[in-house]
Amino acid sequence: MADLQDDLHTAAEIGRADVPYPEEAVLVEPETFEPVSDPDADPLTRAHAVLAAHPVADGYNGLPQTLRRLSWYDLALGESAVETDVPRLRAGKVGAMFWSLHLPDGLTPxxxxxxxxxxxDLAKTVVAAHGEGLYPARTAGEVADARNRGRVAVLIGPAGAAALGDSLGVLRSLHTLGLRVLTLTGVSWAGPAGLTRFGEETVREMNRLGMIADLSYASEPTIRRVLTLSKAPVLFSRSASRELRPHPANLPDDLLADMARTRSLCMVPLAAEQSGPTVRDVADQLDHIRGVAGPECVGLSGTYDTGGACTQELADPSCYPRLIAELLRRGWEESDVALLTWGNVQRVLRGAAFAAHAVQQRRAPSTATVEELDR
Structure with missing residues (x-):
């Protein structure tokens, strides 16, 4: 745990205090992208060209928990006991990953x-041990820096809300240690009935820190309240369309439309149960969500190393070019593919940082407790 103790004393990351920001939510415009492939080439060749310029930012990977069960592994050379390793990440043109720290149910706070x-601590140790392939990142700038260095950026999160132990002080400490995404489910203050007063205060403090809310598997009242309350875009780290495939984490069209109004991001999992068993099924999901929410609000989550069944032909991160080739066959513009794979995640990261800068001008760290707000 020595690395974690060192990190607790790092300097603040976000912005200067002398630059004013508006009180309303800060909306960050997406980047513009120039064509990079030969339109007459076959779709798979074009897919590799597009991904070389705009690699995949994968919204959910369970590798840390999988590695805990292994006595030895080598992600640099390739590891057959897992779905994710450096060679397969490079083959699939993955430029960034969010590593899940979700917990088993039933733990005390x-x-x-x-x-x-x-x-x-394990996640940070793994990244440090594979420095030629992996790179720790907390901000959009560090993610871009990793890409420029030829490494895969690793962002920590999402973690489940139970990780806070119902304490905003713990939230701040986890943010200092590198946690960047928190899933708002599985606790008394973010449950089936929605957010309590402490839950709302947690969202405000997350905005102040620049921590992103993840609403996959959250209840509909929680989703609607967070979309109204949050000053920054939110993520759905592994959600597809419920209209195409019923699943508790998938979203109906009205919620997709609400999400689009807040410029938030639905990251479609490459999981058979949620998105369908074939590449075409996943492409159908992406088509549908793009049509409802717009190209600026859809992303990708491999959900690799989570124990679930992968979509056929998308068994590990090396298979991303197959999916992108299918989208290009369907007539997706390269600019929309670039947003899907890279640009939308960068926009959400920047949006969280800009919103944090704004909130910090008018809000001190919260000292609220669950006992005083929810008793």
Whole structure:
């Protein structure tokens, strides 16, 4: 845990205090992209060219928990015991990943905090041990820096809300240690009935820190309240369309439309149960969500190393070019593919940082407790 102790004393990351920002939510415009492939080439060749310029930012990967069960592994040379390793990430043109720290159900608050710290420590240790292929990142700038260095950026999160132990002080400490995404489910203050007063205060403090809310598997009242309350875009780290495939984490069209109004991001999982068993099924999901929410609000989540069944032909991260080739066959513009793979995640990261800068001008760290707000 020595690395974690060192990180607790790092300097603040976000912005200068002398630059004013508006009180309303800060909306960050997407980048513009120039064509990079030969339109007469076959779709797979074009896919590789597009991904070389605009690699995949994968919204959900369970590798840290999978590695805990292994006594030895080598991600640099290739590891058959997992779905994710450096050679396959490079083959699939993956430029960034979010590593999940989700916990088993039923942990006490104190135990949930301790297990989260253990998982975070392992994730940081793994990245440090594979420095030629992986690169720790916390901001959009660091993600871009990793790409420029030829490495895969690793962002920590999402973690489950139980990781906080119902403490905003723990939230701040986890943010300092590198956690960037928190899933708002599985706790008393973000449940089937929506957010309590403490839940709302947690979202405000996340905005102040620049931590992104993940609403996959959240209840509809929680989703609607967070979309109204948050000053920054949110993520759905592994959600597809419920209209095409019923699943508890998938979203109906009205929620997709609400998400689009806040410039948030639905990241479609490459999981058979949620998105369908074939590449065409996943492409159908992406087509549908792009049509409802717009190209600026859809992304990708491999959900690799989570124990679930992968979509056929998308068994590991090396298979991303197959999916992009299918989208190009369907007539997707390269600019929309670039947003899907890279640009939308960068926009959300920048939006969280800009919103944090704005909120910090008028809000001190919250000292609220769940006992005083929800009793």
């Amino acid at each position: 104190d135990r949930a905090v301790a297990v989260t710290l253990d998982h975070l």
